[in-house]
Amino acid sequence: MLDKSLVNKFKEIIKENGTIFTEEDQLACYSYDAYAEIPVLPDIVVKPSNYEQIEKIIKLCNDANIPLITRGAGTNLSGGTVPKTGGCVLLTTGFNKILEINENDLYAVVQSGVITANLAKAVESKGLFYPPDPGSMNISTIGGNVAENAGGLRGLKYGVTKDYVMGINFFCPEGNYVKSGGKTVKLVTGFNLHGLMISSEGMLGVMTDITLKLIPKPKASKSMLVLFKDMITACEMVSAIIAAKIVPATLEFLDNFTINTVEEASKIGLPTDAGALLLIEVDGYEGQVEEEFSKILEISKKMGGDLKVANSLEERNKIWEARRKALSSLARLKPTLILEDATVPRSKIPEMMRRIQAITKKYNLTIGTFGHAGDGNLHPTILTDRRNKEEMERVEKAIDEIFEAALDLEGTLSGEHGVGTAKAKYLEREVGKGTIIYMKKLKNGTDPKNILNPHKMGL
Amino acid sequence: MLDKSLVNKFKEIIKENGTIFTEEDQLACYSYDAYAEIPVLPDIVVKPSNYEQIEKIIKLCNDANIPLITRGAGTNLSGGTVPKTGGCVLLTTGFNKILEINENDLYAVVQSGVITANLAKAVESKGLFYPPDPGSMNISTIGGNVAENAGGLRGLKYGVTKDYVMGINFFCPEGNYVKSGGKTVKLVTGFNLHGLMISSEGMLGVMTDITLKLIPKPKASKSMLVLFKDMITACEMVSAIIAAKIVPATLEFLDNFTINTVEEASKIGLPTDAGALLLIEVDGYEGQVEEEFSKILEISKKMGGDLKVANSLEERNKIWEARRKALSSLARLKPTLILEDATVPRSKIPEMMRRIQAITKKYNLTIGTFGHAGDGNLHPTILTDRRNKEEMERVEKAIDEIFEAALDLEGTLSGEHGVGTAKAKYLEREVGKGTIIYMKKLKNGTDPKNILNPHKMGL
Numbered sequence: 001m002l003d004k005s006l007v008n009k010f011k012e013i014i015k016e017n018g019t020i021f022t023e024e025d026q027l028a029c030y031s032y033d034a035y036a037e038i039p040v041l042p043d044i045v046v047k048p049s050n051y052e053q054i055e056k057i058i059k060l061c062n063d064a065n066i067p068l069i070t071r072g073a074g075t076n077l078s079g080g081t082v083p084k085t086g087g088c089v090l091l092t093t094g095f096n097k098i099l100e101i102n103e104n105d106l107y108a109v110v111q112s113g114v115i116t117a118n119l120a121k122a123v124e125s126k127g128l129f130y131p132p133d134p135g136s137m138n139i140s141t142i143g144g145n146v147a148e149n150a151g152g153l154r155g156l157k158y159g160v161t162k163d164y165v166m167g168i169n170f171f172c173p174e175g176n177y178v179k180s181g182g183k184t185v186k187l188v189t190g191f192n193l194h195g196l197m198i199s200s201e202g203m204l205g206v207m208t209d210i211t212l213k214l215i216p217k218p219k220a221s222k223s224m225l226v227l228f229k230d231m232i233t234a235c236e237m238v239s240a241i242i243a244a245k246i247v248p249a250t251l252e253f254l255d256n257f258t259i260n261t262v263e264e265a266s267k268i269g270l271p272t273d274a275g276a277l278l279l280i281e282v283d284g285y286e287g288q289v290e291e292e293f294s295k296i297l298e299i300s301k302k303m304g305g306d307l308k309v310a311n312s313l314e315e316r317n318k319i320w321e322a323r324r325k326a327l328s329s330l331a332r333l334k335p336t337l338i339l340e341d342a343t344v345p346r347s348k349i350p351e352m353m354r355r356i357q358a359i360t361k362k363y364n365l366t367i368g369t370f371g372h373a374g375d376g377n378l379h380p381t382i383l384t385d386r387r388n389k390e391e392m393e394r395v396e397k398a399i400d401e402i403f404e405a406a407l408d409l410e411g412t413l414s415g416e417h418g419v420g421t422a423k424a425k426y427l428e429r430e431v432g433k434g435t436i437i438y439m440k441k442l443k444n445g446t447d448p449k450n451i452l453n454p455h456k457m458g459l
Numbered sequence: 460m461l462d463k464s465l466v467n468k469f470k471e472i473i474k475e476n477g478t479i480f481t482e483e484d485q486l487a488c489y490s491y492d493a494y495a496e497i498p499v500l501p502d503i504v505v506k507p508s509n510y511e512q513i514e515k516i517i518k519l520c521n522d523a524n525i526p527l528i529t530r531g532a533g534t535n536l537s538g539g540t541v542p543k544t545g546g547c548v549l550l551t552t553g554f555n556k557i558l559e560i561n562e563n564d565l566y567a568v569v570q571s572g573v574i575t576a577n578l579a580k581a582v583e584s585k586g587l588f589y590p591p592d593p594g595s596m597n598i599s600t601i602g603g604n605v606a607e608n609a610g611g612l613r614g615l616k617y618g619v620t621k622d623y624v625m626g627i628n629f630f631c632p633e634g635n636y637v638k639s640g641g642k643t644v645k646l647v648t649g650f651n652l653h654g655l656m657i658s659s660e661g662m663l664g665v666m667t668d669i670t671l672k673l674i675p676k677p678k679a680s681k682s683m684l685v686l687f688k689d690m691i692t693a694c695e696m697v698s699a700i701i702a703a704k705i706v707p708a709t710l711e712f713l714d715n716f717t718i719n720t721v722e723e724a725s726k727i728g729l730p731t732d733a734g735a736l737l738l739i740e741v742d743g744y745e746g747q748v749e750e751e752f753s754k755i756l757e758i759s760k761k762m763g764g765d766l767k768v769a770n771s772l773e774e775r776n777k778i779w780e781a782r783r784k785a786l787s788s789l790a791r792l793k794p795t796l797i798l799e800d801a802t803v804p805r806s807k808i809p810e811m812m813r814r815i816q817a818i819t820k821k822y823n824l825t826i827g828t829f830g831h832a833g834d835g836n837l838h839p840t841i842l843t844d845r846r847n848k849e850e851m852e853r854v855e856k857a858i859d860e861i862f863e864a865a866l867d868l869e870g871t872l873s874g875e876h877g878v879g880t881a882k883a884k885y886l887e888r889e890v891g892k893g894t895i896i897y898m899k900k901l902k903n904g905t906d907p908k909n910i911l912n913p914h915k916m917g918l
Contacts (some may be wrong), residue, residue: 104698104806105835106706127704151645160645162654163622172900176893184802185834186610186619186874188658189882189889190916191898195621195654199647216704239563245586245675247565285747343643347563375644376564415645423648430648434635438664438905439650441631445904446897457649 002043006064010046010088013056017049019091030071030089034136035079035422036336036386042069042083047091051171051208054090058206058451059175061088067454068173070202072113072141075134076148077339078420080201084455090206092143098122099209106214107166107183112143112207116150119212129217131158134416135327143207149199151416153250153323156346156374157283160416161198164213168194170205173447183211201418202453204446221249221283222293223316226305227274231255231357233303234276235350238373240299241280242346246292251374252279252323255353258330258368258381262322265329270322278305278373279323326370327381334366334383340399342406343415346376355405356380362401363394377415403429424458461502465523469505469547472515476508477553489530489548493595494538494881495795495845501528501542506550510630510667513549517665517910518634520547526913527632529661531572531600534593535607536798537879539660543914549665551602557581558668565673566625566642571602571666575609578671588676590617593875594786602666608658610875612709612782615805615833616742619875620657623672627653629664632906642670660877661912663905680708680742681752682775685764686733690714690816692762693735694809697832699758700739701805705751710833711738711782714812717789717827717840721781724788729781737764737832738782785829786840793825793842799858801865802874805835814864815839821860822853836874862888883917 002010002022011020021027022044031039043066048054061068067087074081083089095111098119102108103126110119116137123130133152134140140150146168151160167181180193197205228234238251254262254277263270270277282292293309300307310316331337344352353369356378360367371379380402384395403413403426413423413430428436436458443450443459450459461469461481470479480486481503490498502525507513520527526546533540542548554570557578561567562585569578575596582589592611593599599609605627610619626640629652639652656664687693697710713721713736722729729736741751752768759766769775790796803811812828815837819826830838839861843854862872862885872882872889887895895917902909902918909918 102804102806104701105804106701107804149647149651151647155644162651172893172897176896177891178894178897179890180894182871183804183869184836184871184874185614186802186831186836187871188608188610188873188875188877189871190878190886190894191659191663191901192608192621192654192657193894193897193901195651195657196901198651198654200650204650216706242565243563247675285744285750287746288744291744343645345561345564345566345642347561372645377643377645410642412641412643412646412648414647415643416647418647419649427649431638432636434631435637435639435649435652437635438631438637438652441904442650442652442655442901443904445900445902 007044009060010044013060014046014048014053018053019047021045033074033079033081034077035420036338037079037082037421040083041086042089043086045089045091047094049094054171054206054208055175057088057090058171058173062174062449062451065449068451069453070206072144073139075136075140076144076420077417078422080148080418080420080456082421084421092141095208101126103128105183108212108214110142110210110212112141112210114142116140116142116145123214124217127217128214130164130212130214132161132164142210146198146207146210147200147202148418151377153252153372155372155377156251157247157249165194165198165210166213167211168197168207169209170197170207172205173452178205181211199418201420201456203443203456203459204452218283220286220289221281222289223281223310223319224296224307225319226278226280226300226307227271228277228305229275231276231353232350234278235353235373237278237299237303237305238349239347240303241296244295244299246282246295248280248374249283250279250281252371253373253378254322254326254370255368258326258370261329261333261368262325265332266325268318268321279319330368330381330383334385336384336386338382338384338395340380340402341377341415341417342402342411342413343377344406344409344411346374348409348411349373349376349378352378352405352409356402359398359401363398365394365398376411419457421456424456427458466503468519469503472519473505473507473512477512478506480504492533492535492538492540494536494879495797496538496541496880499542500545501548502545504548504550506553508553513630513665513667514634516547516549517630517632521633521908521910524908527910528912529665531603532598534595534599535603535879536876537881539607539877539879539915541880543880551600554667560585562587564642567671567673569601569669569671571600571669573601575599575601575604582673583676586676587673589623589671589673591620591623601669605657605666605669606659606661607877610836612711612831614831614836615710616706616708624653624657624669625672626670627656627666628668629656629666631664632911637664640670658877660879660915662902662915662918663911677742679745679748680740681748682740682769682778683755683766684778685737685739685759685766686730687736687764688734690735690812691809693737694812694832696737696758696762696764697808698806699762700755703754703758705741705754707739707833708742709738709740711830712832712837713781713785713829714827717785717829720788720792720827721784724791725784727777727780738778789827789840789842793844795843795845797841797843797854799839799861800836800874800876801861801870801872802836803865803868803870805833807868807870808832808835808837811837811864811868815861818857818860822857824853824857835870878916880915886917
């Protein structure tokens with residue numbers, strides 16, 4: 001609880017068009033995010049209406065030693081926006097303006113609270129393309145996407161959020177305004193601070209404006225679904241496609257368990273005896289799309305896949321429905337869903353899937369696996385019940401072994417969900433002690449009082 | 460001068476296969492780089508042969524307060540590797556191994572001293588593509604490319620060095636080993652420290668291994684040269700091409716002065732009455748290349764350009780000869796050449812060229828302008844003589860106004876050459892005071908004794 005004089009200072013700062021919450025039932029809405037964790041109430045929630053208010057809030061928090069947690073839509077999957085030790089939650093959702101879409105110079109400038117899908121739509125209406133498409137894009141904000149380096153289905157060909165960040169303006173933890181990057185493709189003036197904001201999880205600055213690269217919209221695309229009897233063969237087809245020098249826009253994977261779960265929930269006609277399926281979309285120039293499709297068809301035949309191509313928008317939507325419904329269908333089965341995102345170089349996916357199967361069996365758990373096979377970013381999804389202590393112990397051990405397998409196969413603990421509180425204790429295992437020390441020094445140098453989102457990533 | 464006991468400590472560290480220079484004539488070779496500046500002798504130059512030696516050198520420098528300047532090929536254009544206050548120059552040229560080229564997972568792992576062109580060739584032999592192509596790529600190192608975020612001719616379509624960095628291992632200024640990023644397209648474990656290394660100019664760590672993204676080699680390409688009577692129309696064609704949703708691989712510009720200089724030096728048959736010329740290469744899928752070429756031809760006709768297309772490799776090489784010879788031809792004219800790289804959003808190029816012309820006239824200087832028009836990165840090249848004090852004063856003023864113009868047009872002081880010592884005094888004008896403070900705090904946090912490349916970027 002903040003004392004009344006402090007609350008009044010916050011009120012004074014945001015009195016013009018800002019919003020403030022101090023009641024417990026209001027605070028409760030900002031005590032958790034999309035990661036299944038024990039909620040923690042913030043002391044106060046503020047929604048500033050202009051940048052001067054942000055500056056003053058940061059300075060007040062810094063002066064009074066109040067933790068400051070920046071929050072967009074709260075869709076992150078690693079506990080990054082849970083106020084671990086209370087403090088002030090700063091909502092960026094009021095900053096939702098697309099400031100500029102420049103068709104000649106192929107960039108957009110947006111405020112940090114702009115919703116990802118809104119930007120994507122606005123850009124598309126001008127024949128341009130903003131590729132990053134995290135699963136939560138209909139509610140997630142661009143600021144949150146940057147802070148978590150959000151990925152999505154198009155990572156393989158088009159990269160992730162970081163590949164589109166050209167510049168960021170942000171307030172430092174002491175309230176100074178920092179401008180990094182800009183509107184030109186080439187720019188090397190000073191440290192790459194806009195790069196540093198990427199995957200910084202709200203710990204190094206409070207972003208206001210973000211300049212993003214845009215590209216021309218691909219002229220054509222083609223979606224297909226490939227069914228395999230054998231799960232490992234499906235995984236091997238991923239590498240076969242890349243080895244043929246084809247880089248699809250999306251290359252998604254669903255295992256047999258997920259296929260069955262989706263079919264049970266939605267009756268869309270998936271064959272429940274398939275070992276796995278791949279969803280593939282190629283895009284680009286028209287002739288290229290046709291050529292790549294033919295090659296994929298050939299590979300599929302050779303490997304014993306059963307390929308169905310979408311010949312209309314309706315058929316395309318039907319194909320993608322299976323993928324869209326994967327997570328929600330799995331979520332119906334048990335009270336607690338733990339969505340992992342250990343990631344490996346894509347050629348290691350067959351081995352990774354073998355290991356996930358073995359771990360599932362060893363700990364007698366329910367795990368459905370789907371995800372972005374093209375970029376090695378699978379989502380083994382553990383279905384369990386937090387109240388079942390004995391099973392949760394097995395779940396913990398399984399997660400541990402999944403991480404161990406990913407690192408052993410030269411992968412990473414997290415492809416796109418971030419560290420936050422969820423993976424803090426595992427981080428050193430991947431990056432080593434020297435990296436943790438460097439991160440601490442960097443954090444301590446730029447935020448000596450550890451005001452911004454403290455205790456995340458173990459810092 | 461370092462005292463003898465310190466020199467002996469360096470000798471002890473690198474005794475196995477390392478090299479050490481302490482004589483003045485040897486040190487002189489490392490007292491300057493490709494930026495025209497007054498040379499400063501280092502106290503000692505060491506070329507370690509393994510990573511343990513790097514670690515020990517850093518720790519020794521840190522303990523004994525000796526500035527440590529990491530140096531690849533020394534091709535940087537902003538004085539970034541000049542040892543401003545002496546100290547130890549650490550050569551990375553011994554670390555020249557390509558450790559892995561992975562065709563399935565589309566990445567390469569290289570040591571920091573690998574020469575850019577060697578990597579490009581090795582990758583190409585496997586049907587893959589590493590696009591960044593800085594002008595110095597035949598001698599520059601990948602480590603240097605990362606430290607300066609080197610650009611090149613392909614920035615427009617393929618981006619710059621930063622767009623290919625997936626992971627970096629480096630020693631921190633206190634000798635700890637830091638690992639950031641890795642071999643997967645998606646990876647969000649911890650701060651984006653490999654991103655932070657980009658354009659850090661040797662001030663935040665000493666890089667050892669770098670993991671780089673590769674892409675499939677484009678199947679086809681087509682080069683063309685477009686001559687214009689009027690310089691501004693040539694600049695306007697750049698925007699017209701982008702507006703037609705065509706993103707060429709390269710889109711270069713030479714002004715009349717540069718055309719004449721090249722022709723005088725090389726007699727390659729360029730029309731000396733042309734106001735400007737554009738060199739364009741489109742690449743990609745075969746049909747796409749033809750379609751884009753037709754569209755460019757149409758735009759050129761509409762705008763009064765005279766387009767010549769290369770129908771053979773020989774013709775292609777001839778077209779590109781004009782561009783390759785621009786800098787060396789200009790360099791013949793006067794004793795001192797100052798190569799600027801102020802950069803603007805590409806749609807602002809016509810206005811930027813108008814301003815450069817006005818500045819040239821105002822200060823009665825010889826300035827040839829060529830460069831990467833497609834990404835707004837022009838190189839106004841001032842030809843002068845450092846010994847002519849009066850002219851140098853006018854040069855200084857002209858540079859000042861060129862920077863002012865670039866910032867006024869929402870551009871940057873430097874597109875691809877970096878800050879180093881050359882642009883340190885101008886930096887705050889672009890990024891503002893808050894950014895300088897943040898950079899200082901970051902540098903101070905990670906390098907409290909300011910050992911790594913001190914006094915660069917004004918820090």
